[in-house]
Amino acid sequence: MRTQVVIIGSGPAGLLLGQLLHIYGVDNIIVERKDRDYILGRIRAGVLEQGTVKLLDEVGASARLHREGLIHDGIELVFDGVRHRIDMKEATGGKTVTVYGQTEVTHDLMDARAAAGLTTIYDADQVTPRDFDGDKPRVTYVKDGTTHEIACDFIAGCDGFHGISRQSVPADAIRQFERVYPFGWLGVLSETPPVSPELIYTKHDRGFALCSMRSQTRSRYYLQCRLDDHVDNWSDEKFWDELKRRLDPEAAGHLVTGPSIEKSIAPLRSFVAEPMKFGRLFLAGDAAHIVPPTGAKGLNLAASDVHYLSVALREFYAEKSAAGIDAYSTKALARVWKAERFSWWMTSMLHHFADTDEFSARIQIAELTYLVGSKAATAALSENYVGLPY
Ligand code: FAS
Numbered sequence: 001m002r003t004q005v006v007i008i009g010s011g012p013a014g015l016l017l018g019q020l021l022h023i024y025g026v027d028n029i030i031v032e033r034k035d036r037d038y039i040l041g042r043i044r045a046g047v048l049e050q051g052t053v054k055l056l057d058e059v060g061a062s063a064r065l066h067r068e069g070l071i072h073d074g075i076e077l078v079f080d081g082v083r084h085r086i087d088m089k090e091a092t093g094g095k096t097v098t099v100y101g102q103t104e105v106t107h108d109l110m111d112a113r114a115a116a117g118l119t120t121i122y123d124a125d126q127v128t129p130r131d132f133d134g135d136k137p138r139v140t141y142v143k144d145g146t147t148h149e150i151a152c153d154f155i156a157g158c159d160g161f162h163g164i165s166r167q168s169v170p171a172d173a174i175r176q177f178e179r180v181y182p183f184g185w186l187g188v189l190s191e192t193p194p195v196s197p198e199l200i201y202t203k204h205d206r207g208f209a210l211c212s213m214r215s216q217t218r219s220r221y222y223l224q225c226r227l228d229d230h231v232d233n234w235s236d237e238k239f240w241d242e243l244k245r246r247l248d249p250e251a252a253g254h255l256v257t258g259p260s261i262e263k264s265i266a267p268l269r270s271f272v273a274e275p276m277k278f279g280r281l282f283l284a285g286d287a288a289h290i291v292p293p294t295g296a297k298g299l300n301l302a303a304s305d306v307h308y309l310s311v312a313l314r315e316f317y318a319e320k321s322a323a324g325i326d327a328y329s330t331k332a333l334a335r336v337w338k339a340e341r342f343s344w345w346m347t348s349m350l351h352h353f354a355d356t357d358e359f360s361a362r363i364q365i366a367e368l369t370y371l372v373g374s375k376a377a378t379a380a381l382s383e384n385y386v387g388l389p390y
């Protein structure tokens with residue numbers, strides 16, 4: 001087989017890149033190790049920046065998003081038992097976010113890809129990017145016991161944090177920056193109405209909590225938990241009781257509980273690999289960087305990466321110019337590090353650090369008190385949360 005770009009990974013980064021390249025007239029094949037249902041079974045992000053929505057508009061995969069997505073003008077912060085609203089729309093001159101699950105984004109992109117008749121190879125084992133340091137890269141994989149090869153011009157590593165692409169880069173060609181946080185997030189999905197119309201981020205001595213949603217009838221909640229914790233330690237009843245203890249009295253009183261339909265624990269880390277280009281291999285999305293989900297940036301960074309990469313590849317084929325692909329890594333990393341900073345800041349401000357001293361605890365409260373009392377600080381949080389310009 002031969003194509004212009006082989007995309008490794010059928011998550012949001014790979015799927016959105018595939019559609020952008022398609023509308024730009026660049027042929028592409030996606031090679032994915034799991035199957036469609038497994039990918040759609042993963043519950044992850046929930047908040048889309050306006051830039052991400054615009055890219056989904058551009059590839060014609062946003063009709064359901066505009067029907068079912070929830071436009072949010074603000075978020076709420078709770079500390080010392082008091083709730084404070086951050087009016088992001090007012091602070092950014094009209095910008096908002098859309099609450100719409102990553103699972104739905106992935107579903108819509110898969111449907112758009114199928115409608116365009118584009119090739120996705122699922123259940124591909126031993127996917128391996130090869131010869132990307134030359135001008136004849138190729139990708140091999142095993143399916144149904146047979147080894148296959150796809151010759152191409154470029155390889156896009158959109159295979160997530162645990163993927164093969166970053167691991168295929170020689171160790172001396174890549175630098176990695178990481179901070180692992182001493183806690184995780186225990187997430188629950190429930191068919192219950194959201195506790196409040198907007199997201200509530202809570203700082204509490206017992207730990208961080210987040211109240212989010214997927215629709216007016218489906219809610220998503222998170223509790224900061226120990227890294228060595230396990231979902232089996234958390235009955236639904238224990239989860240709801242702990243969530244109520246961390247919320248402000250009004251939210252705790254309004255919380256509608258019910259059976260969990262998904263329960264999982266995710267570790268939190270900040271991670272960046274530099275550069276994001278190695279010859280004819282590009283990294284995009286979680287393959288290149290990870291943010292703690294506190295700032296709702298992970299999925300949105302994947303979108304901006306593939307925006308830069310698709311424009312660069314369109315320029316290569318349409319204008320025979322390598323300027324865009326040569327500049328991709330620098331351009332993407334500039335936005336990545338700003339999102340890393342914001343996600344680290346939100347995480348540091350809102351979580352309980354067991355080893356923290358009294359001084360650090362006071363600084364956290366001072367940070368929050370200043371934030372909700374300052375137009376400038378509110379504007380700074382808001383412009384990062386709704387998404388910095390591309
Ligand atoms: P993905 O990991 O989504 O997709 C990579 C794809 O590559 C997968 O389908 C995988 O099967 C495939 N793959 C991997 N190795 C391969 C190989 N060797 N060969 C072929 N295919 C391979 N972000 C938020 O903003 N908010 C959240 O609340 C949030 N929660 C999260 C919870 C969890 C448990 C995780 C892991 C992430 C969470 N994220 C969250 C971040 C998440 O949304 C990512 O940013 C987003 O999935 C990034 O998309 P991709 O880069 O496409 O990577």
Ligand code: PHB
Pocket residue numbers: 044045046047199210212213220293294295296297
């Ligand atoms: C979610 O709805 O899953 C979500 C929302 C905001 C975050 C993290 C996760 O910061």
